[in-house]
Amino acid sequence: MNVPSIATHSLTRRYGTLTALAEVTLSVEAGSVYALVGPNGAGKTTLIQLLMNLQSATAGTAEVLGVPTREIHGAALNRIGYVSENQELPEWMTVGGLLDYLRPFYPTWDRELEQQLLRDFALPPGRKLKHLSRGMRMKAGFVGALSFRPALLLLDEPFSGLDPLVRDELIQGLLDRIGETTLFLSSHDLAEIDSFASHVGYLEEGSLLFSEEMTTLSNRFRQVEFVVDPASETPPKLPDAWMEFERSGSLVRFTHSQLGTEAESRAQIATLFPTAGDAEFAPMSLRSIFLAYARTHRTLRGRLESGGKA
Amino acid sequence: MNQIVHIFRKDARQLRLEILATLSILVLFGIFEPRSWNDFVVMTLEGMTSMAFAILLCIAWGILIIRLIQTDRLPGLNQFWTTRPVVWWKLMAAKGLFLLAFLYAPLILLQMVLLHLGGFAVAPNLPLMLLDMFLLSAVLVLPLTSLAAVTSSFGQTMLTLLGTLVLFVLVLYVAFALGRNLEPRYLTSMQLGIVVAILSSAVVYQFRWRATRNTIVLCAVTAVLLICTQWFLPGSSLAVVGYDRPAQGAPVSIAIYSGPQPGGHGFNSDKPDVPTIMRNVPLVVSSIAPGMSFSLEGQRVHLEGADGYGWESNWENANTELTKDSFVNSDSSYAVISIPRRVYDRLGGGTVRVRMEFAVAQLQEMPAFQTVVSAERVMVPGLGSCAFSKEWGTIGCRSVFDQPANFAVSTFRASGKCEASPGNLPEYGQIGHESTRESRMTLGISPVTVSGVKFESQVQATGPLCAGAPISYVGKRIVQRLQMQTPTATVSLKDLAGF
Numbered sequence: 001m002n003v004p005s006i007a008t009h010s011l012t013r014r015y016g017t018l019t020a021l022a023e024v025t026l027s028v029e030a031g032s033v034y035a036l037v038g039p040n041g042a043g044k045t046t047l048i049q050l051l052m053n054l055q056s057a058t059a060g061t062a063e064v065l066g067v068p069t070r071e072i073h074g075a076a077l078n079r080i081g082y083v084s085e086n087q088e089l090p091e092w093m094t095v096g097g098l099l100d101y102l103r104p105f106y107p108t109w110d111r112e113l114e115q116q117l118l119r120d121f122a123l124p125p126g127r128k129l130k131h132l133s134r135g136m137r138m139k140a141g142f143v144g145a146l147s148f149r150p151a152l153l154l155l156d157e158p159f160s161g162l163d164p165l166v167r168d169e170l171i172q173g174l175l176d177r178i179g180e181t182t183l184f185l186s187s188h189d190l191a192e193i194d195s196f197a198s199h200v201g202y203l204e205e206g207s208l209l210f211s212e213e214m215t216t217l218s219n220r221f222r223q224v225e226f227v228v229d230p231a232s233e234t235p236p237k238l239p240d241a242w243m244e245f246e247r248s249g250s251l252v253r254f255t256h257s258q259l260g261t262e263a264e265s266r267a268q269i270a271t272l273f274p275t276a277g278d279a280e281f282a283p284m285s286l287r288s289i290f291l292a293y294a295r296t297h298r299t300l301r302g303r304l305e306s307g308g309k310a
Numbered sequence: 311m312n313q314i315v316h317i318f319r320k321d322a323r324q325l326r327l328e329i330l331a332t333l334s335i336l337v338l339f340g341i342f343e344p345r346s347w348n349d350f351v352v353m354t355l356e357g358m359t360s361m362a363f364a365i366l367l368c369i370a371w372g373i374l375i376i377r378l379i380q381t382d383r384l385p386g387l388n389q390f391w392t393t394r395p396v397v398w399w400k401l402m403a404a405k406g407l408f409l410l411a412f413l414y415a416p417l418i419l420l421q422m423v424l425l426h427l428g429g430f431a432v433a434p435n436l437p438l439m440l441l442d443m444f445l446l447s448a449v450l451v452l453p454l455t456s457l458a459a460v461t462s463s464f465g466q467t468m469l470t471l472l473g474t475l476v477l478f479v480l481v482l483y484v485a486f487a488l489g490r491n492l493e494p495r496y497l498t499s500m501q502l503g504i505v506v507a508i509l510s511s512a513v514v515y516q517f518r519w520r521a522t523r524n525t526i527v528l529c530a531v532t533a534v535l536l537i538c539t540q541w542f543l544p545g546s547s548l549a550v551v552g553y554d555r556p557a558q559g560a561p562v563s564i565a566i567y568s569g570p571q572p573g574g575h576g577f578n579s580d581k582p583d584v585p586t587i588m589r590n591v592p593l594v595v596s597s598i599a600p601g602m603s604f605s606l607e608g609q610r611v612h613l614e615g616a617d618g619y620g621w622e623s624n625w626e627n628a629n630t631e632l633t634k635d636s637f638v639n640s641d642s643s644y645a646v647i648s649i650p651r652r653v654y655d656r657l658g659g660g661t662v663r664v665r666m667e668f669a670v671a672q673l674q675e676m677p678a679f680q681t682v683v684s685a686e687r688v689m690v691p692g693l694g695s696c697a698f699s700k701e702w703g704t705i706g707c708r709s710v711f712d713q714p715a716n717f718a719v720s721t722f723r724a725s726g727k728c729e730a731s732p733g734n735l736p737e738y739g740q741i742g743h744e745s746t747r748e749s750r751m752t753l754g755i756s757p758v759t760v761s762g763v764k765f766e767s768q769v770q771a772t773g774p775l776c777a778g779a780p781i782s783y784v785g786k787r788i789v790q791r792l793q794m795q796t797p798t799a800t801v802s803l804k805d806l807a808g809f
């Protein structure tokens with residue numbers, strides 16, 4: 001059995017009374033591209049920092065490449081690449097100086113790959129990092145993280161604030177490595193990962209709401225729309241899988257989050273809305289799915305909080 | 311390539327300007343310092359320049375240490391190196407190697423050169439140089455390394471340092487107001503050991519775990535321990551641990567004189583607003599063997615009133631030599647005691663039972679070293695190299711690392727011009743530390759210290775020293791440190807002389 005690149009079990013991180021990460025359990029298969037998405041402050045960076053042993057968990061366990069995260073330091077980092085939007089690079093160094101400095105740390109450093117990445121990213125080796133744009137600095141970070149052919153690459157908001165051209169170049173650089181390297185990246189920009197992530201997890205307020213393959217996710221989500229008799233009533237209890245239910249006169253719209261087959265769903269609609277016409281099932285983009293999730297989650301939380309206060 | 315050397319080379323490249331500045335100041339100090347050696351009576355421009363470079367050097371070292379540690383910052387989550395296969399102890403070793411290469415090695419090299427220029431052999435003084443490096447580590451390198459290890463930027467380090475200094479001054483002020491002695495100059499070797507042990511552990515802990523909050527707690531514990539040892543055991547009481555209790559046959563006997571109080575030893579003016587009452591307790595010292603003398607370095611007093619009320623002071627510094635006095639027919643001296651006003655009032659200033667404990671240094675006179683006054687340097691054993699300076703009209707001695715204990719000097723002055731009477735008036739003087747407490751080694755950048763013989767008479771009052779006049783140096787060597795106590799005596803506090 002293959003060891004997952006990342007495996008966490010009930011991983012929790014609290015800061016005083018604030019829970020940044022609540023019992024996150026996930027598994028990332030080797031060779032996959034796992035996108036961890038969620039709004040700002042959801043706990044994505046905390047999770048990645050726990051995986052990199054930059055922070056310690058309050059509870060739960062995590063393993064990266066089969067190594068418990070508390071033991072990830074020194075030589076254990078030979079196989080793990082890390083790029084973060086917040087990472088402080090030694091800005092006094094030139095691009096070439098940075099790579100010269102990094103090279104001896106990694107037994108698997110590939111000089112040819114390094115040169116190829118420098119060319120692909122059009123990085124000037126003689127220029128100091130402090131004189132580079134944000135995008136160029138990010139590229140330098142990528143070269144430093146890819147040239148030793150890591151088994152796992154952790155990316156924390158790698159494309160944040162970059163212009164589309166640079167973003168595409170970086171994504172292309174990553175796509176070239178898919179297969180030999182497991183990618184685990186966090187992002188709040190859904191459009192950028194839609195094209196190449198194989199797995200996705202959604203984190204909201206420290207809780208992992210789901211974690212699954214992209215194809216499964218897009219198969220089970222549909223935007224459903226149908227027309228009913230305006231005089232008909234809406235049943236008081238709707239299925240939990242129907243998210244963002246809206247009715248405007250005769251037009252009914254919702255997001256189906258657990259679509260089995262369209263036939264099953266049509267039968268369910270017919271049961272609840274006997275006057276319903278033919279329903280339309282439209283595929284959803286990743287962005288639409290997450291927006292539906294986020295809005296539903298917030299509405300539910302709002303209800304709970306107001307109920308709690310009452 | 312070895313990771314330690316690799317990181318060391320990176321740091322050396324990054325901090326090349328700081329290294330250059332530090333070494334330049336060190337060289338300039340090395341140029342000016344020997345020029346100041348002839349100015350042992352007053353400080354001249356060379357002396358001030360040398361001192362300025364010494365201060366600059368300490369600042370430059372401080373900046374270098376802070377910058378070095380923070381090139382691979384320890385606190386925080388976004389440092390570049392923490393996500394790379396850097397082994398923590400190799401990173402720490404690389405920083406140590408850097409300090410060895412650019413701080414300790416150049417300094418020890420300079421000290422060797424200065425020793426050579428001062429006329430001293432290098433090899434016999436190597437242990438002293440290593441001890442000096444240890445003191446430098448305890449006083450400068452380790453505290454700054456710890457501070458840099460728990461702060462994120464140079465600015466933050468400076469602010470923390472400033473805050474620490476303000477706090478330190480505040481503690482000193484409060485201590486002074488409460489009559490406690492927190493003078494850092496009296497830090498004992500045990501206290502320095504505590505500093506080195508805890509701060510080293512804190513630095514290692516921070517490199518290993520980067521748990522900044524815990525490391526700060528460790529550093530704070532060091533500071534609190536230092537303050538506590540000074541506060542609750544004033545007068546370097548920890549040092550009293552190093553004073554042996556004589557097993558049998560004490561080499562000196564000390565008792566409190568309880569007979570009629572002699573006059574002429576201070577005056578008693580107990581103003582009501584004075585928070586502390588000072589009293590001279592006369593001591594009777596006997597059984598001093600010839601060639602021996604005793605110096606009080608610390609003391610503690612126990613008082614008990616007629617109604618059974620008792621009070622015991624803390625250990626306090628003392629600096630009194632047990633000398634012959636004329637009021638009783640034996641060797642005698644005084645111990646100055648401080649009694650809080652509330653205690654004095656409670657005791658009623660009347661008759662009390664007194665017992666005193668002393669930390670005593672036993673000094674033995676070394677054989678006299680006889681020579682003649684000469685402008686050429688003469689090596690005096692245990693003191694250093696001494697030469698007559700016509701310019702200053704006295705004798706200046708160079709010694710290694712501020713080591714000399716007290717030396718008594720006796721020679722002759724001319725009554726007129728040297729040519730007419732090359733020396734017919736006896737003259738006495740002394741050189742070295744007046745207090746035996748101060749004769750322990752102090753931290754210095756230069757291994758050579760200079761001091762002049764302090765003569766009892768003035769050139770103007772008598773005549774000049776003349777080359778060729780006989781001169782003898784008699785040094786006193788500490789042979790042992792003892793804890794002693796007096797028998798309980800009954801005295802009247804109000805009859806004792808005060809201040």
